[in-house]
Amino acid sequence: MNERHDSLDALILRRLQHDGRSTAEDIGAEIGLSGAAVSRRISRLRKAGIIAKEVAILNxxxxxxxxxxxxxxxxxxxxxxxxxxxxxxxxxxxxxxxxxxxxxxxxxxxxxxxxxxxxxxxxxxxxxxxxxxxxxxxxxxVMDRVKVGLTVPLLQWLSEETPE
Structure with a gap:
């Protein structure tokens, strides 16, 4: 998809990457959007294939x-x-x-x-x-699992100006 994504999308994605159980309301309170606006953005990110899958990561x-x-x-x-x-x-x-x-x-x-x-x-x-x-x-x-993760850095979006 050719949609434009911004730093608010990046903030939502960063939060979801670290805690997939975060509610839209909690994320919205953190970044200054309503829960409904966050839900719409999450839905759009899923449709665009940016959120590929939501899973529990086991030890x-x-x-x-x-x-x-x-x-x-x-x-x-x-x-x-x-x-x-x-x-x-x-x-x-x-x-x-x-x-x-x-x-x-x-x-x-x-x-x-x-x-x-x-x-x-x-x-x-x-x-x-x-x-x-x-x-x-x-x-x-593997002797020691020093760092294991699936998070993707979002620096390119976070450096963009937040829309008004």
């Missing part, structure tokens, strides 16, 4: 998934069908939390959570070792 350790792995994957061939098949496998595998098609030494970088090393080994068996299109993969075990 993986608290639900029995204490291990986090970052895996770099190099494909045997970079053909469209091979890439698309790998993408589909990653989307379908519940253990995979994030998957990025990247440039550089690897073709894909994957982030996943597992109960234990056996859980991870089962993942590598079904997705890596049994796939003839995988040339190699490298696994890094």
């Amino acid at each position: 993986p350790k608290s639900v029995g998934l204490p291990l986090t792995f970052v895996v770099g994957v190099e494909l045997e061939r970079e053909r469209r069908d091979v890439i698309d098949e790998f993408r589909a496998r990653m989307r379908a595998d519940e253990i995979v939390q994030q998957c990025y098609y990247v440039t550089g030494s690897f073709d894909f970088v994957i982030v996943l959570h597992a109960r234990d090393m056996s859980d991870y080994e089962a993942f590598t068996s079904r997705t890596m070792f049994e796939n003839p299109n995988i040339r190699r993969f490298t696994t890094m075990v």
Whole structure:
């Protein structure tokens, strides 16, 4: 969509990124708009696809998934069908939390959570070792989740002048 967004939209989005349960009334009181105006803006932001999804973010350790792995994957061939098949496998595998098609030494970088090393080994068996299109993969075990988030910086909108 080609709508114009302003710093008030950015303030709403910033608040929702940090607390998705914020009410329109609470946000409005914070930024100087009515709850109804905030609701209209949120609806517009959803329709524009700027708000892509609203979810609860869980602590993986608290639900029995204490291990986090970052895996770099190099494909045997970079053909469209091979890439698309790998993408589909990653989307379908519940253990995979994030998957990025990247440039550089690897073709894909994957982030996943597992109960234990056996859980991870089962993942590598079904997705890596049994796939003839995988040339190699490298696994890094996360020692400390220093920063984890899905918030998007909104500096470009916050620096714009607020409409009157």
